[in-house]
Amino acid sequence: MSVLGALVSIVWVGFLNRVRRYSFLVTLVLCIVAGYVFVPAPGANYVTLGWGSDAFFYRGVYNSAWIGSMVALLTGMFLALFGFYVVNDVVRLDDDSGVGQVIATAPLGNPVYTLGCAVSNFLVLACMVFIVFLTALGMQFIRGEVFVVDIWALLSPFLVIVVPLMFLVAAVAVFFETTLSRSTGNILYVFLWLFGVPILSDSFDLFGNNLVIASMRAAGEAVFPDMSRNQFILGYSWGFPEGRELAAFVWTGVQWGLEAIQARLLIIVLAVCISLLASLRFNRFDPAGESRGEVVSAMEPVEVSSVGVAPIGEISLGDLGEDEVHFGFGSILFAEMRLMLREFPSIGGMGVLVAVGLFIGGLLLPVDLARGLLLPMAWLLPVLYWSRLGNREARFGTGQLVFSSARVLVRQYLAMWLVGFLISLVTGGGVLLRLMLSGEVVGALAVFVGALFVPSLALFLGVWTGSCKVFEFFYVLIWYVGPLSGAVSFDFMGALPGSVAGGVWWFYLGAAFVLFGLGFVGRLRQLDG
Amino acid sequence: MLEIEGVSKRYKSSDSFALQDYSLDVNPGILGLLGPNGAGKSTLMRIIATITKPSMGSVTWRGSDIAKRPDDIRKVLGYLPQDFGVYPNLNADEFLGYMAAVKGVDRRAALGRIDELIAFVNLVEARKRPLGSYSGGMKQRIGVAQALLNDPEILVVDEPTVGLDPEGRVRFRHLLAELSGDRVVILSTHIVSDVEAVANDIAIMNMGRLVRRSSPEELLRLVEERVWEWVIPSSDLQAVRKRHLLSSVIRHSDGVHVRVVSEESPGSGAMLVDHPSLEEAYLYCIESHRGGEAV
Numbered sequence: 157m158s159v160l161g162a163l164v165s166i167v168w169v170g171f172l173n174r175v176r177r178y179s180f181l182v183t184l185v186l187c188i189v190a191g192y193v194f195v196p197a198p199g200a201n202y203v204t205l206g207w208g209s210d211a212f213f214y215r216g217v218y219n220s221a222w223i224g225s226m227v228a229l230l231t232g233m234f235l236a237l238f239g240f241y242v243v244n245d246v247v248r249l250d251d252d253s254g255v256g257q258v259i260a261t262a263p264l265g266n267p268v269y270t271l272g273c274a275v276s277n278f279l280v281l282a283c284m285v286f287i288v289f290l291t292a293l294g295m296q297f298i299r300g301e302v303f304v305v306d307i308w309a310l311l312s313p314f315l316v317i318v319v320p321l322m323f324l325v326a327a328v329a330v331f332f333e334t335t336l337s338r339s340t341g342n343i344l345y346v347f348l349w350l351f352g353v354p355i356l357s358d359s360f361d362l363f364g365n366n367l368v369i370a371s372m373r374a375a376g377e378a379v380f381p382d383m384s385r386n387q388f389i390l391g392y393s394w395g396f397p398e399g400r401e402l403a404a405f406v407w408t409g410v411q412w413g414l415e416a417i418q419a420r421l422l423i424i425v426l427a428v429c430i431s432l433l434a435s436l437r438f439n440r441f442d443p444a445g446e447s448r449g450e451v452v453s454a455m456e457p458v459e460v461s462s463v464g465v466a467p468i469g470e471i472s473l474g475d476l477g478e479d480e481v482h483f484g485f486g487s488i489l490f491a492e493m494r495l496m497l498r499e500f501p502s503i504g505g506m507g508v509l510v511a512v513g514l515f516i517g518g519l520l521l522p523v524d525l526a527r528g529l530l531l532p533m534a535w536l537l538p539v540l541y542w543s544r545l546g547n548r549e550a551r552f553g554t555g556q557l558v559f560s561s562a563r564v565l566v567r568q569y570l571a572m573w574l575v576g577f578l579i580s581l582v583t584g585g586g587v588l589l590r591l592m593l594s595g596e597v598v599g600a601l602a603v604f605v606g607a608l609f610v611p612s613l614a615l616f617l618g619v620w621t622g623s624c625k626v627f628e629f630f631y632v633l634i635w636y637v638g639p640l641s642g643a644v645s646f647d648f649m650g651a652l653p654g655s656v657a658g659g660v661w662w663f664y665l666g667a668a669f670v671l672f673g674l675g676f677v678g679r680l681r682q683l684d685g
Numbered sequence: 686m687l688e689i690e691g692v693s694k695r696y697k698s699s700d701s702f703a704l705q706d707y708s709l710d711v712n713p714g715i716l717g718l719l720g721p722n723g724a725g726k727s728t729l730m731r732i733i734a735t736i737t738k739p740s741m742g743s744v745t746w747r748g749s750d751i752a753k754r755p756d757d758i759r760k761v762l763g764y765l766p767q768d769f770g771v772y773p774n775l776n777a778d779e780f781l782g783y784m785a786a787v788k789g790v791d792r793r794a795a796l797g798r799i800d801e802l803i804a805f806v807n808l809v810e811a812r813k814r815p816l817g818s819y820s821g822g823m824k825q826r827i828g829v830a831q832a833l834l835n836d837p838e839i840l841v842v843d844e845p846t847v848g849l850d851p852e853g854r855v856r857f858r859h860l861l862a863e864l865s866g867d868r869v870v871i872l873s874t875h876i877v878s879d880v881e882a883v884a885n886d887i888a889i890m891n892m893g894r895l896v897r898r899s900s901p902e903e904l905l906r907l908v909e910e911r912v913w914e915w916v917i918p919s920s921d922l923q924a925v926r927k928r929h930l931l932s933s934v935i936r937h938s939d940g941v942h943v944r945v946v947s948e949e950s951p952g953s954g955a956m957l958v959d960h961p962s963l964e965e966a967y968l969y970c971i972e973s974h975r976g977g978e979a980v
Binding site for chain 1: 734735738760762766769771772775779789791792794802805815828836860863
């Protein structure tokens with residue numbers, strides 16, 4: 157087979173593998189919802205793109221150019237984050253299915269494979285973008301401000317802005333897969349998006365904002381000269397002030413010049429380079445160089461046994477007395493705890509030392525520092541442990557062994573949750589005690605609620621998704637937005653005095669119970685086959 | 686002890702039935718479930734192991750419906766699925782310790798039991814190595830060990846000898862023979878010799894249905910005077926293969942010696958075989974079922 161033929165096969169199989177999953181259908185539905193939400197109705201209490209003051213909100217008339225560009229900009233930002241998590245398993249799928257072993261023995265270079273994976277990722281993302289584009293087309297009619305469709309004005313922002321960006325996301329996903337462990341990649345990408353994107357967006361116009369928004373601003377200022385003095389909004393902005401009036405202007409789109417096209421093509425070139433760079437760290441499914449390994453597949457490392465075989469005739473097993481099977485809770489709690497600690501054997505005793513250090517640090521630091529700084533840090537470090545809750549059977553294929561055991565539902569579910577809760581307590585318990593000793597009972601209560609909430613969230617997401625990915629992504633995101641960035645409604649751990657005073661923890665207390673219950677329902681469903 | 690009554694199973698993802706109106710009573714001893722790939726053996730095993738529920742019909746263990754009260758059978762069940770995973774960072778001791786806790790075995794009792802089982806499955810020297818470094822056969826042996834942890838009254842093993850070396854297979858057969866007695870052992874396989882060696886009762890399945898249930902002796906009697914040995918020129922082999930059901934083909938200097946399973950003599954010179962094999966009986970049953978005949 158020619159190199160091109162091999163490339164096409166890898167791309168096509170990787171693509172089919174993902175788009176035929178039920179979860180992909182869900183993703184497409186989410187894309188439609190996103191496309192709908194990106195174009196707010198005139199009476200909606202949120203805006204997504206424009207300039208706003210208390211008196212006026214300035215935006216373009218909903219024609220093809222405005223809707224196309226607005227949805228394209230928002231889609232780029234949205235999929236640059238979420239899209240990564242949709243596609244970052246192409247290499248793993250080959251590994252887990254055993255197909256990787258076949259690929260490894262084929263006369264196929266690593267660069268061809270990683271490039272093929274990146275293109276395959278891109279196609280998956282392109283499907284999602286296409287669905288959003290169709291939704292944008294529909295939205296023009298649903299909002300009904302202009303019924304004349306200018307297909308090029310609607311489509312070109314997707315082609316020029318979103319397509320190169322998706323290629324970059326696709327390539328970075330492959331690079332992370334071949335270079336980092338799965339969980340590290342999941343978490344690092346959120347940070348990259350949160351901290352790297354603003355820098356890249358300003359200096360490199362990665363999302364194409366500068367070009368489009370400059371054109372929009374010029375059109376708006378021609379009609380409303382004071383428009384740019386108001387706050388610029390891109391992304392969701394909730395709460396439309398009472399009595400604010402809409403001021404709409406006509407914008408006919410960007411004339412894409414050669415320079416703009418060249419800049420976007422550069423992103424594709426960068427993506428290709430990243431895909432090829434990924435091949436340098438690609439282990440070609442060599443189990444000896446296993447760095448991503450979590451799932452034991454049928455093609456796991458095979459070692460020749462050096463074990464001697466005992467004589468066949470000496471086979472006998474003693475009987476187990478009836479009183480020796482009693483389904484105690486302590487033994488399963490201990491077993492779950494040991495299993496959790498063995499997830500990362502390389503961390504070993506160091507993890508325990510760090511946890512003890514965090515506990516003591518929480519006790520000794522001043523209250524504000526302990527609560528506002530140490531607690532968020534203490535509850536970021538165990539994220540990889542929490543994310544393992546509830547999905548181990550799915551990840552390792554042990555479900556049939558575990559679920560065919562008696563009285564496993566309540567005992568094991570409770571034990572898993574308790575292990576997660578103990579991790580919260582050990583790492584954040586120092587802060588909790590410090591708050592109690594300082595007389596801040598409500599503050600301590602908020603931290604305690606956080607300790608209940610985190611394992612409940614982890615268990616719920618672990619059981620229902622069967623993977624670590626969703627928790628790792630979602631938890632780090634709310635951790636950043638809430639405790640770290642100061643959005644009180646997302647402060648699930650009581651790190652912000654404002655959230656404690658505002659009683660936000662009541663919400664998270666309820667959420668902890670609801671998530672615990674929903675996780676239990678998910679487990680029950682698994683056991684019921 | 687175990688009664689399967691009119692069980693059908695239809696998967697949501699498929700229009701066809703994996704099991705259809707399947708009934709069987711299973712008593713202490715070893716029941717061998719034989720059938721080609723896709724016959725529905727694993728589906729039946731998963732239903733008995735309470736991993737999945739029947740779409741229709743019922744399975745009762747000592748009179749208790751296992752779909753309604755799964756713990757009644759789970760307490761006494763040992764199950765070795767066809768495909769299963771292990772936790773790669775745990776060693777054999779730790780993994781079996783975990784499974785013992787899940788199965789409710791007392792911690793002290795489990796320690797002794799794990800020692801016995803590790804010795805039995807010949808993993809003494811490898812017991813401290815992470816399971817991620819085990820070969821497929823070694824992993825299969827760990828699966829066997831976990832199935833026996835709770836000293837089960839009913840042992841359900843699905844293709845247990847796949848991946849085992851010849852010695853491991855013999856050991857496993859010995860174990861099954863040892864364990865039977867007052868226990869129910871259900872052994873699913875497509876390897877006839879595994880069943881032949883240990884089962885006192887055989888159920889042949891095809892296309893989700895029970896084709897025949899009998900003792901090995903009855904099955905063998907079924908093909909008496911139906912298996913022929915025939916010497917043919919090698920140039921005729923393809924044509925004979927197309928017309929008849931062959932159970933073996935051996936080349937000799939005087940031509941190709943074929944064993945044909947057939948109601949009538951396949952051709953001139955064909956001689957009736959004195960002692961047909963269980964494999965030939967199995968082939969006869971499956972072929973007859975495909976042809977729509979009752980066996």
